[in-house]
Structures are given as C-alpha cells and as structure tokens.
Amino acid sequence: MRIAVIGLGLIGGSLAWDWTQAGHEVWGLSRNPETTRYAQDQGIISGSLKELGELAGEDWDVVAVCTPIGEVLPTIAALAEVVAPTTTVTDVASVKGSLVRSATALCAGFVGGHPMAGTAAQGIRAAQRGLFQGAVYALTPLPQTQTLGLQRLEKLIRDLGAEALICDPDEHDQAVAAISHLPVWVSAALIATASQQGSLAWRLASSGFRDTSRVGGGNPQLGVGMAQANQQALLGQLQRYQAHLAQIQTWIEQGNWDCLRALLEQTQRQRQQFRGCRSS
C-alpha cells in the first residue's frame, strides 16, 4: 500500500519502520526536518513530506495520524480537505469515544485505532522495529465506518505481527481507563505514601515495590494527557477503585482475615485470566 505517516515519534516511527520492512511505500511528515532526515537515513520511511498539502491529488491508501492527541482532530480536519474520499485515515490516540465521532464527521474514510504497546521513551530515535509484535491493536469503528478502511488496517496490523481487536469506542475508553489510566494514579499515590516514610523505606524496597510503582514514576506529560482526554471514564474507575479499597480497609480493621483471603484468592485467579489472554 501507499502510506503516509503524520508525526514521526515513537509510535509513528515504529509503525512506519515495520510497514516499510513489510514492503509498503511509506512517506513521513514531521514538523522537524531533522526528524524526517533521520527517518529517511535509517530506512524508516521511503520519502518525506513537508506539509499536508503535498498529499493532494495523489493516490494514498492509508494516512496514519500519529501526532500528540491534542493535534489529531485539527490534522484530520486539514486532511479531509486534501485526500481522496477513498483514502483511509486513522489515528493512534489512546482515547477514542468523542474523538472518533468528531473525526468520522470530518472525514468519511476515518477509522479509529489504538496500538497497545509503547515504551517510556519518546521521539524518532526511540522508534524500533517489532515494537507491536504480539501486541493487541484496537480498532474502534462506528456503524458508518467504511469496510474498505477496516480491511486495509487489519492487513497492516497483521504486517506488524499484532492482533487486531475490534471494539466500540466508548467501551474501549472505559476499559483503558481501568487497565491503563487508573494504574498511573494508583501507582503514583503509592510512591507518594512510601516517600513519607523516609529513606529506610527506600532502602528496604524490593521487586514488589519496583513493579507496583513503575507506571506512577513514568512520563508525567503522558499520564496527565490521558487523564485529561479520558476524564469521566477515569473518575468512574477511580470511584470503583476507592470502594474496593474502603472494603479492604474495613476488613483489615475488623481482622476479617477470611474475607481478605477470599479476595486475594479471587484476584489471583482473575489475574491468571489476564496472563492467559496475553500469552495466547
């Protein structure tokens, strides 16, 4: 296929690289000429674009918008003016509901996407081949979404070695609020609590603390951006979370070890389901 990737950061760069390797013709656009030069030198892209207008009058199969989430809609509005109606436009933003509805209204060829992979690093120099190997890649069509676009993206997702998962945009947002956005704050509150204990706690901390605190010690801009974009779903999950924790607190106060044991037996089983899903 003939593909344009708009925004060559970690995600855009890694997608472009795998698609180039899979034999597609991939062009890249970045605000920073240094970035496109690096991407072309590394063989991440076949050619570079300087502005969206250059996409006009040419035959593109897929345009992937991989900008920061705040620039996705303005970019799609601009693309709708220049690309053919048969061009599939997609994005990689981690929140989908209202964004997908607005983008589809602007651009009939739009299909929302969200690859569930990443690293703590940022920028084109963090791009890597095989980043999405074995990962889930969510696609969030609306009833009016074009079948052609879905099929093209399913093919491109297979070329990444990833697994396409088709789901409703609002259900996607609820799910990622629970498994991706909530953990950031759960983990950050743990770091804040442990820090009140002073240096002894830091010296005694070992692998359990390291793992539980990882996402709360991650990229602040990313954590806040997700909370902002998925505010209502995150608040709902935070409320459910606090109810579980209040129940735990009551049981510990009461010395209700049987209920606490039953809870940990249940969460042990539940987590095994998750691991089973991922290893299959």
Next chain:
Amino acid sequence: MRIAVIGLGLIGGSLAWDWTQAGHEVWGLSRNPETTRYAQDQGIISGSLKELGELAGEDWDVVAVCTPIGEVLPTIAALAEVVAPTTTVTDVASVKGSLVRSATALCAGFVGGHPMAGTAAQGIRAAQRGLFQGAVYALTPLPQTQTLGLQRLEKLIRDLGAEALICDPDEHDQAVAAISHLPVWVSAALIATASQQGSLAWRLASSGFRDTSRVGGGNPQLGVGMAQANQQALLGQLQRYQAHLAQIQTWIEQGNWDCLRALLEQTQRQRQQFRGCRSS
C-alpha cells in the same frame, strides 16, 4: 560457623544452601522427613535433625528459625530451653516489633532478621543458591541485644552476597507496611476494579497493568499473613494512601492538570531515588 536452620522452605533452604557453599557446617530441621532427605541429597545441608531437643548440649553458633511467622515465638521458647546462652538465635519473619521484644525476653541470644528477597514459589524445591545476592537483609537489634550475635549475622549476611541494614524494629514495620504490605492491597483493588470491566479490559491490558497488578495476584496466604502480623502499621499506611488518592480525585474532577503534572513530576523523581538505592 556451626549453624542450625529450623524450617526448610524457600527462605530457610536458600539460606542453608548459601551458607553450606560458603563452608559453614549447616544442619537442617523440618517436620517433613522428605524435606530433610531432599535437602541432604542436594547438598543444601550437611546433616539433619529430627527435633529441637537434639540441639541440647552441643555447641551451636547460630540457630536460624525460618518457620511460618505464627510458629516463630513457640519455636524460640522451645529453643531457649535447650541451646547455650552464647548461641545466637535469629528469625526471618517480615514483621519485627512485638515479635523481637517477646523473642528477646525469651532468649537473650536473639537477634531479629528479615532478608528482603523471595519468589512467588514455596517449599524446599523452590530453594535456590544466590537468592539473596545483592539484596538488603534487615537486622533489628534492641538496646540489650548481644554484640556477638550481630557480628555473627553480619558475617553470614556477607556470605550471602547481601547487605546488612541495621534498623529499629518498629521503624522496620512502618517501612515494610508502606513498601511491601500496602502494595498487595493497592494492587488487589486494581485487579478487582478492572475485573468489573469484563473481558475487553483483559484483552487490552498490557505491560503497565501486568506490573501494577503483580503483587495483588500473588500468594493469598502470604498477603493475609502480613496484614495480620502488621495490622496497625498497615492501617496507618492505608489511611495515608487514601488521602493521596482523594486529593488526586479532587484534582481530576477540577481539571487541575497543573497540580496533577506536578505530582507525577515529583513521584517520577522520588522513584528514581529508589532505583538509585537498589542499583548501588
């Protein structure tokens, strides 16, 4: 040194193995004859004991009580009747305050200990050489603790490749409540919350969820045992944790992204201090 290890599970077995390798004469005692037979066949111990009474009238430098936490005090009470006053008796329980005071009252040669390492596995077959390599090993003396016992244990800890950290028993319990016991419930509540979302959440979950949920999906018996043994300190930490989370909820409701960003910038810096400690 001449050492007896009482209780040959993951911790007792791994300690015995490293000390045997370091050239000490290590005898083991287990309720299960199968366990001592395996330990002797593998070269984990040099000899086996059938009951505590066999320790009487012989010259032991160190007796390490590695039973489940509920059996530590009864074992030490029985040991105090049979071992010489110059024998150092230690334990490996993960909660120290009142246990150390009671054990010291029972047995003048007692020195509380807590190696900060482990795996999810249990039993002698999970024992491994080098389990404590690079780990912190807390020692929690009281003012009346014998210097000879501390020195012997510091030597044995060096032989494990671990780092001895001397701290107050009650401060130890506060610190482990924050960095080891609290994370279990923080993580379990996350699994319980995500499970309410159904299978889509499990399919979208990736490495961030995997890490944050690990200790909440661990050994239920261990998690409840620690809550039971360290109830008051854990409740205090849980309260502090809930206050941090309530603050985060308010900021998300208010859309106070600046305060949320400042918090994540702080937790990012704080966690880097922890990583620095561990890698040194």
